[in-house]
Amino acid sequence: MTNTDTDTDFTDLPVVVAGLGVSGISAARVLRGLGASVTVVDGGSGAGLRARAAELEALGVAVRLGDGDSLPEGTRLIVTSPGWAPDSPLFAAAAAVGVEVWGDVELAWRLRKPLPATGEPAPWLAVTGTNGKTTTVQMLASILAAAGKRTAAVGNVGVSVLDAVLAEEPYDVLAVELSSYQLHWAPSLRPYSAAVLNLAPDHLDWHGSMEAYAADKGRIYEGNVVACVYNLADPATEALVMEADVEEGCRAIGFGLGAPSPSNFGVVDGLLVDRAFVQDRATNAAELGAVEDVNPPAPHNIANALAAAALARSYGVDAKAVREGLRAFRPDAHRIAEVGTVREITYIDDSKATNTHAAAASLAAYRPIVWIAGGLAKGATFDDLVQGAAERLRAVVLIGQDRAVIREALERHAPDVPVVEAAEGQTGAVAMAEIVRTAASLARSGDTVLLAPACASMDMFTNYGERGDMFAAAVRELADPGE
Known part of the structure; x- marks a missing residue:
């Protein structure tokens, strides 16, 4: 079985699925439906896993709980859930006997079906990056839908990529979000066009180094047909384009918040502009919409919109559909969501900002700010984040287990900014009510109270x-304490 084998006969093929999570269950069901002899392995053994195992066993799938390390005898292929690290003993055992490891994305890529109209599978417009992937892919899907295409946001968001490629009614084109984990296990993937939005240290415990993390992100550009879309403000993304092996004629297309040069996307006088997919791009440009068409119009979200527009335009979508799609798009919860205004103070929920790169983008969108920060830092450092945001900060409310590392960065780079530590030893709604009251007491009329913690949440909250x-509920309680 080779990486170029896209016509694998799965009948009676002994396949191991690593992991009994959502993607593992989906892969096991699909493989069993294709006639494979499937064994699912998982190191856990809790009640929830046993219930999932029973459902698969009813379909003829073997399940081994409490043992995710040993390779069942006779295995010819492993299909892994994205989170399983490359140094897992199971994969070492597979490498020792020449057994390939695929991810669910690799499996989906190989199972694509030709569209009746073209005789080719639906093209994939793919997106990765440390932050902004989900929003960009959802914007892209909205644009494609506005252009009259049957599409979906799939991959690491929305519809399962396996379900999408096997759908009874085929899709015209897919907007695919891909994590670094998924890209690591997808050696055959060759998108029509792809974008890397940004690169910042993340998941380094899984990848082993920043270089390995970037290399896995860069896999998304391999074999691109029309466009490799990169961030003009992040030279590391352009470097990945330069290293990629693409189809002849594929172009490097940059996006940024300034006026675009030829072959790029950008902003001119509040308008989103394409100087890449137009005739005579040296002198012409296409207006794609206004900054106000982007929801919310924060700087990093405008960049997301430009990346989505570039991918859509590479597929031939007209400018009108780009504008309509951006206007129709509504962001998911907890992504720079305005919760409300209480006594002339605006409260913003960006709880999804679980790393420093995401928090920096959020902090850049407002001023003055009472910043709620802290949680599980995952080994991150905060000097660059604090240094970049210092002039915007009215005050900071620190929360969570790893607050000390943020406090130390504030002492070094924003010593004049008041810092209050809230909710020590508390969790859940009680803790958040105190946090919001503390932030409100520090804010002045016209300020923004911003929940952009730059940390994971599991020390105090479920997710x-x-x-x-709970932040939104606490703000509502501020607005009407009698409820």
Whole structure:
């Protein structure tokens, strides 16, 4: 079985699926439906896993719980869930006997079906980056839908990529979000066009180094047909384009917040502009919409919109559909969501900002700010973040387990900014109510209270969604304490 084999016969093929999560269950079901002899392995053994195992066993899938390390005898292929690290003992055992490892994206890529109209599979417009992937892919799907295409946001968001490629009613084109994990396990992937939005240290414990992380992100450009879209403000993304092996004629297309040079996308007098996919791009440009068409019109979100527009235009979408798609787009919860205004203070929920790169983008969108920050830092450092945001800060409310590392960065780079530590030893709604009251007491009329913690949430909340929901509830309580 080779990386170029796209016609694998799965009948009776002994396949191991690594992981009994959502993607693992989906892969196991699909492979069993293709006739494979499927064994799912997972190191856990809790009640939830046992219930999932029973459902798969009813379909004829073997399940091994409590043992995710050993390779079942006779295995010919492993399909892994994205989170399994490359140095897992299971994969070492597979490498020792020449067994390939695919991710769910690789499996989906190989199972694509030709469209009746073209005789070719639906093209993939793919997006990766440290931050902004989900928003950009959803914007892209909205634009494609406005152009009259049957499409979906798939991959690391929305519809399962396996479900999308096997859908009874085929899609015309797919907007595909891909994580670095998924790209690592997708050696055959060759998107029509792709974008890397940005690169910042993240998941380095999984990848082993920043170089390995960047290399996996860069895989998204391999074999691109029309456009490799990169961020003009992030030279590392352009470097990945330069290293990629693409189809002849594929172009490097940059996006940025300034006036674009030929072959790029940018902003001129509040308008989103394309100087790449127009005739005589040396002298012409296409107006794609206004900054106000982007929701919300924060700088990093305008950049997301330009990346989405570049991918859509590479596929031939007209300028009118770009504008209509951006106007129709509504962001997911907890992504720079305006919760409300209480006594002339605006409250913004960006609980999804779980790393420093995401928080920096959020902090750049407002001033003056009472910043709520902290949680699980995941080994991150905060000097660059604080240094870049210092002039925007009215005050800071620190929360969570790793607050000390943020406090130390504030002492070094923003010593005059008041810092209050809230909710020590508390969790959940009680903690968040105190946090919001503290932030409100520090804010002045016209300020923004910004929940952009730059940290994971699990020390105090179930997840970032619960953190954001409890923030919104606490703000509502401020607005009407009698409810």
